[in-house]
Amino acid sequence: MLKPGISLYLAAVLCPFLGFAQPRASEGGVSRTGPPLNFRNSPRVHELIRAGGLYLSLADALELTIENxxxxxLERYTLLVADTDLLRARGGGTVRGMNFTLAEAPTGVGGPLSPVLTNPAATGSATAGSSVTTNALELGVLGSPQTNLSMQGTIAQSNGTSVPVFDPAIVGQLNWTHQTTPQSNSVTTGTPSLISETTLANAGIQRGFSTGAVAGLMFNNSHQALNSLRTAYNPYTGSNLGLNVSQPLLRGFGLGLNRRFIRIAGDEQKIGGLLFQQQLIASVYGVIRLYTDFVALYQDVKVKQESVMTAERLLSDVSAQVEEGTLAPVEQTRANAQVFSTRQDLANSQGLLEEQEAILKNVLTRQGNEDLEVRAAHIIPTDTLEIPPQDNIQPIQDLV
Incomplete structure (x- = not known):
């Protein structure tokens, strides 16, 4: 059955994944390490294949969708991107933004809010066979609609002064210079060539704060040696230790201004969880629609096969009566045309079923038809379509 129990089943299946999409405050914004990429199908796909058939229920289709x-x-990695953006913003960097585009399931043979392309086989009279487009490109069944939920682009806009770097930075400089300078007058230096050696060794730590202040502690050292005979202090060594603190009082001052990218990244982290939920809901809805259309096409093929068998029996009976002389020969021609009409309808229905099967395999697996076992297996639905005896329509007053 397709309708009974779907709500409870979806709640049981989706709750763990929706919980995974919620930001975890206990982590303190530290980025989660994503699993390595795996493009192999889950073992469940091959477990459902028996005797060359992929026996698939709606529950199995939903589980395969979530797994494969x-x-x-792809949307799972959006959560990791949002965590990385938050970590970057806490270090004083600008946010890089995230992708707000969601991919829906392919339209399939039926498509959203449209009937499945099936034409009933003609019975009782000789009519022309139905002509149905069976080219996937003409049907547009392979197209995957995309929804962009962003209102202002990938990167959230935020005007203002530049944010100081919150991460402590250790800076240092080590430099050694040897220089020889010919002298045109040796009176000032006492040597025809002035040779100097200079060594610089500086180190320090810098850090910015949310108020806009920037503090730096620097320890600078320099050593210089000359071969000059006129220099009273040679070699020369100088050192200094300094603490510099700068705090803007107007432009660039304030916690709200300098922590704005952290707030934006935190909101994007929440949005990433909501995007994952929306992608999960869209994929589940698309699979339910594709599976329902496949079941309808699968049953339609059976109906067309019965129509072919009925038309062939009718042709056999009419041929026997024509041989006995109880019917005119034109009735045999009409019955023969009926057989070919039903066969054409059957071929059209089988083509649509195969197209829908290929689309469903591509959605439920990661490798699609590249997996030889999956390519050789035909999907056999185990759930059937049932029309409820009556529609439970609630009064408008109860819906308000």
Whole structure:
């Protein structure tokens, strides 16, 4: 059954994944390490293949979607991107933004809010066979609609002064210079060539604060040696230790101004969880629609096969009556045309079923038809379509 129990099943399946999408405050914004990329199908795909058939229920289709669908897998990395952006903002960097585009399931043979392309086989009279487009490109069944939920682009705009670097930075400089300078007058230096050696060794630490202040502690050292005979102090060594603190009082002052990218990254982290939920809901809805259309096409093929068998029996009976002389020969021609009409309808229905099967395999697996076992297996739905005896329509007053 497709309708009964779907709500409870979806709640049980989706709750763990929706919980994974929520930002975890206990982590303190530290980025999660994502699993390595894996483009192999989950073992469940091969467990459902028996005797060359992929026996698939709606529950199995939903589980395979959550395990193998690449759109959902891609959206999982959006959570990691949001965590990395938050970590970058806490260090004083600007946010790089995230992708707000969601990919929906392919339209399939039916497509959202449109009937499945099936034409009933003609019975009782000789009519022309139905002509149905069976080219996937003409049908547009392979197209995957995309929804962009961003209102202002990938990167959230935020005007203002530059943010100081909050991460402590250790800076240092080590330099040695040897220089020989010919002298045109040796009176000032006492030597025809002035040779100097200079060594610099500086080190320090710098850090910015949320108020806009920047503090730096520097220890500078320099050593210089000359071969000059006229220099009273040679070699020369100088050192100094300094603490510099600068705090803007107007432009660039304030916690709200300098922590704005941290707040934006925190909001993007929450949005990333919501995007994952939305992608999960869109994929589940698309799979339910594709599976329902596949079941309808699968049953339509069975109906067309029965129509072919009925038309062939009718042709056999009409041929026997024509041989006995109880019917005119034109009735045999009409019955023969009916057989070919139903066969054409059957071929059209089988083509649509195969297209829908290929689309469903591509959504439920990571490798699609590249997996030889999956390519050779035909999907056999185990759930059927049932029309409820009556529609439970609630009064408008209860819906308000």
């Amino acid at each position: 669908n690449l759109d959902i897998e």
